[in-house]
Amino acid sequence: MKLLIHIAYLGTNYCGYQVQSNAPSIQKMLNCATEELFGYPCDLVGCSRTDSGVHAHEFCATVAKHGSNDLPTDLHPDRIVQALCAHLPEDIRVFAAEWVPSEFHARYDVLEKEYLYRIYNHPVMDPFELNRAWHFPQKIDAEGIFKMQKAASFLLGAHDFSAFMAQGSRVESTVRTIRKSTVEMENHLILYRVAADGFLYNMVRIIVGTLVDVGRGKLQPEDLPAILESKERTRAGQTAPACGLYLDRVSYPNKNIPGYEHS
Amino acid sequence: MKLLIHIAYLGTNYCGYQVQSNAPSIQKMLNCATEELFGYPCDLVGCSRTDSGVHAHEFCATVAKHGSNDLPTDLHPDRIVQALCAHLPEDIRVFAAEWVPSEFHARYDVLEKEYLYRIYNHPVMDPFELNRAWHFPQKIDAEGIFKMQKAASFLLGAHDFSAFMAQGSRVESTVRTIRKSTVEMENHLILYRVAADGFLYNMVRIIVGTLVDVGRGKLQPEDLPAILESKERTRAGQTAPACGLYLDRVSYPNKNIPGYEHS
Numbered sequence: 001m002k003l004l005i006h007i008a009y010l011g012t013n014y015c016g017y018q019v020q021s022n023a024p025s026i027q028k029m030l031n032c033a034t035e036e037l038f039g040y041p042c043d044l045v046g047c048s049r050t051d052s053g054v055h056a057h058e059f060c061a062t063v064a065k066h067g068s069n070d071l072p073t074d075l076h077p078d079r080i081v082q083a084l085c086a087h088l089p090e091d092i093r094v095f096a097a098e099w100v101p102s103e104f105h106a107r108y109d110v111l112e113k114e115y116l117y118r119i120y121n122h123p124v125m126d127p128f129e130l131n132r133a134w135h136f137p138q139k140i141d142a143e144g145i146f147k148m149q150k151a152a153s154f155l156l157g158a159h160d161f162s163a164f165m166a167q168g169s170r171v172e173s174t175v176r177t178i179r180k181s182t183v184e185m186e187n188h189l190i191l192y193r194v195a196a197d198g199f200l201y202n203m204v205r206i207i208v209g210t211l212v213d214v215g216r217g218k219l220q221p222e223d224l225p226a227i228l229e230s231k232e233r234t235r236a237g238q239t240a241p242a243c244g245l246y247l248d249r250v251s252y253p254n255k256n257i258p259g260y261e262h263s
Numbered sequence: 264m265k266l267l268i269h270i271a272y273l274g275t276n277y278c279g280y281q282v283q284s285n286a287p288s289i290q291k292m293l294n295c296a297t298e299e300l301f302g303y304p305c306d307l308v309g310c311s312r313t314d315s316g317v318h319a320h321e322f323c324a325t326v327a328k329h330g331s332n333d334l335p336t337d338l339h340p341d342r343i344v345q346a347l348c349a350h351l352p353e354d355i356r357v358f359a360a361e362w363v364p365s366e367f368h369a370r371y372d373v374l375e376k377e378y379l380y381r382i383y384n385h386p387v388m389d390p391f392e393l394n395r396a397w398h399f400p401q402k403i404d405a406e407g408i409f410k411m412q413k414a415a416s417f418l419l420g421a422h423d424f425s426a427f428m429a430q431g432s433r434v435e436s437t438v439r440t441i442r443k444s445t446v447e448m449e450n451h452l453i454l455y456r457v458a459a460d461g462f463l464y465n466m467v468r469i470i471v472g473t474l475v476d477v478g479r480g481k482l483q484p485e486d487l488p489a490i491l492e493s494k495e496r497t498r499a500g501q502t503a504p505a506c507g508l509y510l511d512r513v514s515y516p517n518k519n520i521p522g523y524e525h526s
Contacts, residue, residue, distance in 0.1 A: 124358045
């Protein structure tokens with residue numbers, strides 16, 4: 001059995017999830033914390049690779065003893081949650097843990113991921129949203145929000161999202177299936193939620209940049225199908241900043257396979 | 264005429280509103296920004312003195328040329344808002360400004376202030392609430408919340424709040440009138456809102472410490488009247504941490520006096 005941990009983190013102070021040689025990463029912090037707790041180096045496999053400055057309300061990773069697919073420990077998952085938190089910086093928290101079979105893969109077994117993107121739309125930035133939302137000062141009115149909602153709905157379903165992928169990325173297939181794509185306004189915050197079976201590199205941030213172009217009238221909702229079809233990155237909007245992006249939820253299909261025990 | 268500015272700030276990096284010799288304060292930042300913008304030193308008068316680590320969703324202060332009760336400038340309030348923001352750290356924002364008569368006093372003329380106190384009630388702290396809520400890990404259940412609501416309602420009206428004032432404080436009268444005192448639960452957050460004509464030193468934080476004692480069963484709601492009557496600080500609960508406290512709203516009575524112009 002390996003351990004599946006559910007973590008939340010404020011990404012501001014990290015270079016992203018993945019270990020990099022010259023900057024603190026979420027994975028590096030988890031490596032240190034797990035080694036301190038279990039007394040041996042562990043292999044961490046994350047559900048995705050969030051970029052520098054991107055946040056997570058839920059990020060999942062498996063923990064196994066280095067070189068094995070097993071975590072030999074008698075500790076109860078709840079105890080592990082508390083103990084790992086004690087070894088982690090305060091901006092990274094493990095909030096749940098559970099045993100999963102050794103074959104479980106935190107990335108390949110993902111059924112669906114949901115992201116949230118937060119835009120603060122007011123001439124003056126809210127200091128409490130600093131590094132937690134994209135400050136977009138130019139007013140997007142109710143009509144603009146409505147158009148963004150319409151544009152967002154064109155993305156639903158299976159499409160080739162090449163136009164919404166960072167240039168130079170390499171991937172086997174550029175087809176993804178979006179199952180949720182909604183825009184809502186809460187006071188001065190514009191919230192975009194998107195759920196899919198997977199995402200291309202920078203896909204959510206490019207979608208958001210494009211939706212904002214719709215909101216301010218640079219594009220029309222009806223332009224979205226043509227942008228998708230073009231498969232040209234240059235047809236879509238700018239890449240919205242990392243600070244507004246949150247990995248919000250990760251789902252796995254195999255909740256009922258034998259040996260799967262929820263903490 | 265003087266200028267009344269409405270500001271919001273994240274108090275984490277400051278020693279409070281008031282200028283202190285060895286630490287950055289909100290007032291000091293405003294002093295620097297106004298002098299840079301207007302080209303002469305200004306007198307700032309704030310609506311209250313928030314403590315180190317306390318936040319503000321709305322804090323009001325007047326700005327006048329040093330030694331006068333006037334701000335000689337042709338700048339439109341909206342321009343001043345933008346310009347002051349450009350001279351301030353990002354965790355302090357001026358979000359509105361308006362002209363008020365020279366006699367206006369930011370502290371003495373306050374009609375009502377409202378505070379919000381945020382408690383994060385879960386074994387594992389939400390990293391996004393770090394320094395923004397009091398982490399209280401011991402579970403307060405629905406019954407506990409109900410008792411806190413009941414206890415909070417005993418504080419409504421005019422009372423001598425000596426029992427809820429930091430020991431050693433000196434003040435002419437310890438009677439204050441509370442017009443709102445509510446507790447609500449939103450997911451894992453317990454929110455306490457209190458509005459009054461004024462507050463004694465640490466009053467909100469001592470009320471919150473006492474309400475939490477009610478929530479966890481150390482006190483009963485019916486103990487509140489006796490604590491008030493005792494006027495003894497030791498009968499009330501602990502002083503809740505500064506990081507959960509927000510000055511939320513400041514009201515002045517004289518919105519209709521001549522020369523009062525809203526930006």
